[in-house]
Structures are given as C-alpha cells and as structure tokens.
Amino acid sequence: MKNFSPVWNYYSRKDVQEALLEVAKYREVVGVFSNENFGKRPNMLIYPNDILEMVKEGVVSFHGSVERWSNPMALQSGMIKPELDRLRIGWDLIIDIDVPDFEIAKLATKLVVEALRDHGIKNYSIKLTGGNSFHVGIPFEAFPEKINFQKTELLYPDLPQKIIEYLKDYIRDQLKEDILALDNPLSIAERLKKSITEITDKDGLDPLKIVQIDSMLVASRHMFRLPYSLHEKSLLVSLPVEFSKLDKIKKEDADPLRVKVVDKFLDRRIDLKDANSLVVEALDWSERHGITEEKVPYTGPKRIIREISEKFFPPCILKCLNGLSDGRKRSVFILPNFLRNMGWKWEKIEKEMIEWNKKNTPPLLERYIRTQLRWHVRQRRNLLPPNCDNQNFYLDFNVCLPDEVCKGGTEKITIKNPVNYPFRKMKRKQ
Template sequence: MREKIWNWYSRESVQKALLEVSRNREVVPVFQNSFGKRPDILQFPADIMQNVAEGAISFHGSLERWKNPMELKPGMTKEQMDEIRIGWDVLIDPDVNDFEIAKIVTKEIIEVFKDHGVKSYFVKYSGGKSFHIAIPFEALPEKINFQDSNKLYPEILQKLIEYVKWYCKDKVREELLALDSPINISKRVGKNLEEIVSEEGLEPFKVVSMDVFGLRHLFRLPYSLHEKTLLVSLPIKPERIDKFEKEEALPENVKVSEKFLETKVKMHDAEALIIEALDWAARHKVETKLIVEEVTPIRKKIKKIPEDFFPPCIKKIFNGLNDGRKRSTFILINFLRNMGWEFDDISKKLEDWNEKNFPKLRTNYLRTQIRWHMRQERNLLPPNCENENFYISIGVCEPDEFCDNRKIKNPINYPFKKLKLRRKGK
C-alpha cells in the first residue's frame, strides 16, 4: 500500500495539481486513522512527500481561503476568522451509500445551478461513495446585503444548501422512485423504511444526507487519494457523471487533466443563485448554525524497521567514511526517523558509526544535529537518490538488483518495498 501511495504522490502532475488548489488554504494530511496537526499548509512538492513519508494517505483542504492559514489558532472567534478570511468556496457533498443514487442527486444539483444561470461549477468523484459539486468564490457576488462576501461564511453556504435541497426535492424523489421502490431504496442505503418515508412519501434528503458545514471545514482535495479506498478524488466533466465508473479513479488509470475549483471563471456568475437562495431562506426563516470544525490530531507511530531492510547506500555509510561525514549525518538522521527510530536509538547508532569514521566527527557536532532535528515538528526526508551532491558524490551509491528492479527514488522507499514483498511471501 505504501508503495502505491508514494508512487502516486511522486508524480509531478499530481504534485502540481495539489499545490495549485492548496493556495491560500489550510491543508491537513490524513493518516490511516487520524488527521495531522492543524493548521498546516502545502507550498512545495517536498511538503507533500514529507507528509507521505510520515504515513499520510490523503490531503484535505479548507473550503475557506486565508491570507495566511498558519495564523489560524484553536479557540478563535468567527470575527477573528473573518479578518483573515479572503474567500470561501461553495461545496455540496451528497452522502449516500449507493453510487446510482449519488449520480442522480449530483445531476439534479447541477440542474439547480443551470436553472439559475450558473456555468462556473465543477464536479469531482470523492474517491468514496459519491461526488462533490463546487462553485469557486470568484463566481459569487462581492457583496451580499452590503456586506463583504468573504465575511459571510458559513451562513450563506448553509442557506444555499438548504435552498438547493428544497428546489430539487420533488425532482429527486421522482428520479428515485423511477429507479426503485421505497423498500428497496431503504435496503440499498442501509436505512429503515421509517427513516426515509413520511406522510408526504419518500423523503429524498433522508435517503441522501447533505450536511451544512461549519467554520474551518475540510474537504478531500482533488487528486488526493481517498484514505480508505485508495481511489483518486477525481475531477470529471459534468456530462460524464452517468458513464463514470469507480475503476476510472484507480491511480494507474488516472491522467491529471480536469480542473476543480478553477479560479479563472466568469465573475459573479452565481449571483442570481445566491440572491434567490437568500430570499427563499428569509421567507422560510432558515436558521444557520455556527460550528467550528477542529480536529485533534492523533499520530500513529511507525513501527521501528530493522537494519536488515535498509538499502545498500545506508549500510555502506554505516561502515564508516573518510569523506562526506557531515552530509551523511543529515542522511542518517532523516532516514532513521522515517524508519520509526526514536532519537535515543539514532543517537546511539550515530555514536557507533562515528567510531568507524576517519577522522571522527566531533561529538558536539552530532549532538547539535540531533537536537536541531528534535525541534522540528515533522520528519524530514533524506535526499533523493538522484541528488549527486549526496550518495554519488560521497561514493556510497552502489545500487543492488532490488534498487534497479523497483526503481527506488529515495532510500526510504527501499525498506517499505522490501517489507511489502515479505508480507506477500515473495
């Protein structure tokens, strides 16, 4: 699994797409059972790969766009967030455990947009059970009721979602009943019949959940993997919804091409939609909820990987060096950290290694380097294999057959691929 994840995020086209959509957003890595620390950002390809090296599977970004996402802090008031928010995007996330039903609802939401003259909308497969439908902030009016739009999140989005549900409710009900009977629909979505049927008949938005979002809401970024399915969260053309199959989102089948939340759109394209939604919300006295979505990160430690699985370059460094000792210190600390080694173990290993060096590095130098790395909030990657200033220049790059056959790009790939083969019994 780790090899598949690493290979996906190593693609330059994927890195470019992720960094483009991450601009001005809070971006949080998602691990197998937890989120990374907040706030965080992605600025460079190395940021992506560093997170992946630490075990990240997916990347989630904020609907809100910020002057500087790193200024966000726990416990901030809405007013404080309003001051640093520069925009927010419309995102609708129909959640249902049936792919055919998800397609029906997604298409009807798009019809709502079309009925209101909106052309600047985007669709992506979520990587899981459904789709995300979005409108970028640039398509919204600059001011709403004489107030700056960037300060009217999440109340405007919440009212818009309720309006969309009301507007397409009858049409969605009609489409669902054409698809199947209420009793079969209840079985398809895993709900009791009583949960999805009222005196009015089938309730489409009890079959499908369309939750409203709060402050600092995160969504899976386009071209991120889904943390459970390992499918790509894939932008698609709206006209392809009916024909789209999940297999198209397998990483090996994906070519990065379609955009999601492109900012170069017709300005104020969704103004009529927003005005209609707010008029409807006022007539129906729709109340909004002020929710702050903050996630407490729980980081899962990597189990310490033994030296038997290390690549030839690392083992050769361990034998002691005459030249390149300081560069090798940097390599070893970062490599061992990514192998799940604690700093006490790393310190002892470096001391043993230094005994084999000629001349030895000063003990104080090694301690200073370890202390510096201990202060870093995340593990750093060792340099890539192709970096001539390190392994090749030092004279430790002697790839074995496994390096060549597996196309190892960074020393940390080697142990993970070896372990994967062992688990498969090869």
C-alpha cells in the same frame, strides 16, 4: 503504513503534485492517515516536497479548508469570528452529496448541477469523493464581491448554509421522482441497508433521508478532500468529472494507476461572476422560511368563505399579474400567497401562475415555476405576501402604485399588507 508503495508512487507524480499545490493555495491543508486520524493543524502545502514529507509520515489523503486565508499558519483553535474574519479572504461553496449508493449519488449530483444551471451558473465543477459519492463546487470568484453592502468573504458560514438549504428544497420533489423511477421504496431501503421507516415519512419516501446534503457541515475551518488526493480508506482518487461524463463514470475510473490529471475542480475563472442569481434566490427563500404566521387586522370577515375577484385587488398585485421584466421571481412568492388568502382554489392559482408567466419578459423557466408552486402547496397554512413597506419587494421593482384605498383618505399609505386592500375596498362600497 500498509500500501505505502502505491501511495508514494502516486504522490511522486509531478502532475499530481502540481494539481494539489494549485488548489492548496491560501488554504489550510491537513494530512489524513489510513486510520482516518487527522495530522497537525494548522498546516499548508507550498512545495512538492511538502507532499512527500507528509506521505513519509504516513499521510494517505490531503484535506483542504473550504475557506481561503491570507495566512493559514496564523490560525489557532478557539479563535472567535472577528479574528477569523480578519484572516479569511474568501471561501468556496462545496456541496457534499452523501449517499452510500453510487447510482443514487449520480442522480442527486445531476439534479444539483441542473439546479445551478437553472440559476445561470456555468462555473461549477464536480468530483468523485474517492468513496461512493460526489462533491459539487462553486469557486469564490463566481460570487459578487459584496452582498447587501457586506464583503462576501465575511458572510461565511451563513450564506453558503442558506444556499445549500435552498438547493435542497429546489431539488427535493424531482429527486423523489427520480429515486422512485430507479426502484421501489423497499428495494431502495435494502440497497441502503436501512429500514423502510428510516427513508420515509408520512408523505412516503423522503429523498433527503436518503441523500444527505448537510448545510451544518459548512462550519469554520471545515475541510474537504482535495481534488487528486487519494481517499484514506478506498485509495481511490478524488477525481474531477465533467458533467457530460457523469452518467458513465465508474469507481474504477478513479484507480490511481488509471487516472490522468486533466480536469479541474474549483477552477478560479474570475471572468465568470455568475452566482448572483443563486445568491438572490437563496436569500429570498431563506427570508420566506423565516416568516412566522402574522395576524393581519382584517377590516372584513376573518375567514374568507368565497373567492374574491380581481376587481378588488390592489394596484401592486394587478401590476404584477400583467407581467414583469423585473421582480418576476419575487412575484412567484407574492402572487400564490396573495391568491390563497383571496380564497382562490389551488388548481386555479396554478393555472393563473402558468398563464401569468407567459406575460413576463422573458418568461421564467416553467420548471422553476412548478418547483416554487410545489413548495407553496406543501405549506400547511396560508402565508401572507410581504408587507407593503418591505423594501425588497413592491418598492424595489416599481409595482407600488398606491391609490385612495391604499391611503385610506390620508396622504400616506395606511394599509399594512396587500391582503387588507380587498376588504377595505369592499367596505367602502357598502
């Protein structure tokens, strides 16, 4: 192996060995050679000598599983999900920000972290990959023990995939603005050694064609380069970085001769169960994106040709519009969709939502409101708000207050969706 001496000297450091062994607990760990080939699987790191023995065999880099296992050595190729579920005791969320430009990678990483902070997460960490980009991680300890009555360790890879897709959508517009503030599209394409068509679409620059954050890489037995491991090609350290130092970090800071083992990546502070809000938002977002266009049997005209006023709105919508303490974020999905179906122009909807937020206790971050509104305005069709019987919405945060119009002269709610209500009410007045 070329450069054996610096690799051996680096991994002979006691502080490096301790850092690797700490993060390797309950993980499958595999060595990677300078030709990027992986060593035998499954494998583990338990003792300092395990590291040195693998280096003697030519290993340069150490990759660990995103999943944590009760017995990593029991893993076998071809195992089906129930077999893997029995061994899995947890998983960490690793957001792999892949872009060949170091400055753009910093922009994207900063936005991902700010998105996590918007959702109340403090237990995140960042590390250089040892290449051109960064990983952002959230340890399993930050997540609730159960989600929808299922143990969280059983929700891999579905839940982390949904979280990553949600975060990509959350940062998309701001990422586009930040990249364009850095340079024009032609120059960006040159920096990335790509053609302009590879980084644009019909709406102009597509930031997610520049910054790859692929949720499909979150798969069974997926590996990531461990913190304080060397990169198998660059021989730079996969170095944890404090968020406050992100703007100033340079690749040279990851030189193994300069690196000090100080910061941690995936610090398992069990007192910080702070990912609940992110989970709820990601699942709600995923549910919304799973919505197919539904035909509602209107009792009025099929096409709205004029704006319908609030006096015809159902009690649940009026309750939401008065401001909420619970259900605020879900209402950011409900209200714009309802108002669009009422023939309201987008400018009026946006103004209404900003004013509505001031009535909430407490108000949501305005950045959150505007991000969600940008998602709504990108939709090519009018989506419906959730149906009245959806247990996760009106009933769950106590705004379902059915009146005679809702019941249609019966003892039960007969209206399917809030958008039906105005047409039924107008028909009764005729």
